[in-house]
Amino acid sequence: MAKETPQKISISDTPSSELSSNTPSITGLAALERLLKASADQLRLEILQVLQHDSFGVLELCNLFSIKQSAMSHHLKVLSNADLVTTRREGNAIFYRRALPGSGDNSRFISQLFASIDAEILSTDLQQAIDRAQKTRSELSLQFFSENSERFKAQQDLIVDIADYRDTVDEILDTLIAEPFPHRETKQAIEIGPGDGSYLANLSRRFNHVIALDNAEPMLQQCRKTAEQQGLSKVGFILGDTSTFIQLDSEIAKLSPSTHSGARKADCVVANMVLHHNAKPQNIIDDVAQLLAPNGVFVISELCQHDQDWVRDAAGDVWLGFSEALLDNWTSNSGLVKGPSSYTALRNGFRIQILSYIKKGLPVEAV
Incomplete structure (x- = not known):
């Protein structure tokens, strides 16, 4: 028997006159x-x-x-x-x-x-006001994941299961990583917000080293547990966000400036159903552009824009999906170039977009 989707009733903060405006x-x-x-x-x-x-x-x-x-x-x-x-x-x-x-x-x-x-x-006042607004959004999201790590997968599966897009992400990755890195000895991948670690095995089969990055310790513990159960020895775990990762890279450079050449630069970054949980997804995209090595690949699996407001409470969503044009605009502003894309419609009415972007750089021989 199909489970009825809870509907959250709320009051819009926008006057009805605005919503119905039909300017010629x-x-x-x-x-x-x-x-x-x-x-x-x-x-x-x-x-x-x-x-x-x-x-x-x-x-x-x-x-x-x-x-x-x-x-x-x-x-x-x-x-x-x-x-x-x-x-x-x-x-x-x-x-x-x-x-x-x-x-x-x-x-x-x-x-x-x-x-x-x-x-x-x-202005300083405006920047401080924006920072306060973003902090409030981020705290609500982090609170959700800290309090719901044990039941997150079940809640997330109400919307989309990784099985719905796992093979497509694999296919796009295999297409993109074969050409740029055929002779590179060390290939590193980062998964942002890996959830319970369901996709880490797929990355481990394709890269020599994988880093699971999450800013919620309970979620990272779930991820470690999955990696141990699957015997994934090439996975490292970092508590923090993309800006934390950039700071770590900077600290490594200070300790060893003569030999450091971007030790944490990634050949691939994956964000599966992550951006809609974050207050400022465009900041994550900017950070990813810095983390990627030349010719590195960024794969985004995301919900297409929708109007199912109940997912805020059920799965901690901050955004109700994204339009492809908005994601393309953010990535373009960060210097990334569009790669192959794929789209999937689910029976529950949600649609998934799997988008890829490339950090164009020097030829591999020159890197």
């Missing part, structure tokens, strides 16, 4: 006029600056800028009408992010506007 499409000089008027306000420029690398709900933005919701909603509507911001629904809540410039009449102007905004330094 305009082009030419009228569109340019609307764009110029929307950008001729310092607060709206600061909102666009804040939305450079993240999306926020109306109430979050109100807290960041210390203004009333009605005023913030007005500014967001002006920016939305000018195609400078776009929205994504997460359950009953609406989150705003900066629009991708696209290929419209004013795309070049929008790109230049964003570049000018990004060249300005974010």
Whole structure:
């Protein structure tokens, strides 16, 4: 008998008038006029600056800028009408992010506007407010995994099981790692957020050394247990996140600057159903770009964007999946190049995207 999915009832932080807004499409000089008027306000420029690398709900933005919701909603509507911001629904809540410039009449102007905004330094007060908001998101996620390590797999399996995408990840990895590294003596892989360690054996068969990286000690203990049961001797375990890993690499360089050449650089990084659990997934992508060796491969298995808000409580999700365009934009900004991709639809209505990205570098012979 099929188990009924619990539905979480919540109240949106976005006024209904915003949700039902149907602004007529305009082009030419009228569109340019609307764009110029929307950008001729310092607060709206600061909102666009804040939305450079993240999306926020109306109430979050109100807290960041210390203004009333009605005023913030007005500014967001002006920016939305000018195609400078776009929205994504997460359950009953609406989150705003900066629009991708696209290929419209004013795309070049929008790109230049964003570049000018990004060249300005974010104010200290705003940065501190953003840090507080991100800390709150991260603490909620970490609390979930610390309290639910024993039953996480069962909860996660309500949404997606690793068996649904394991073979596809293997296939993409085998395709990508065969060419760049045929003669390299040591091949290292990192799995970010390995869960209970279900994919470590697959990586161990393909790489000489595998590192399991997780910021929740109870989850890492589950991972160690799996590795011991499967006799995986080539796996190391690190408690922390991707920024921790970069700091470790820096410390190694300080201890041995003459011989250090990126001892922890990875030929492959895998993130299976990880990014939607993190407050700032784009920061993880930036870190991965630093961790990868030239021609290294980054494989992301993720949920496609959805509206099943109950997964927040059931599986500790922070994001309700991602659009491929958003992931492509983040990885491109980090200097990674798109590789093969695959997509799978599940019977429970969720869809999986397995995406790969490559850190283009020197030819293998020159590395």
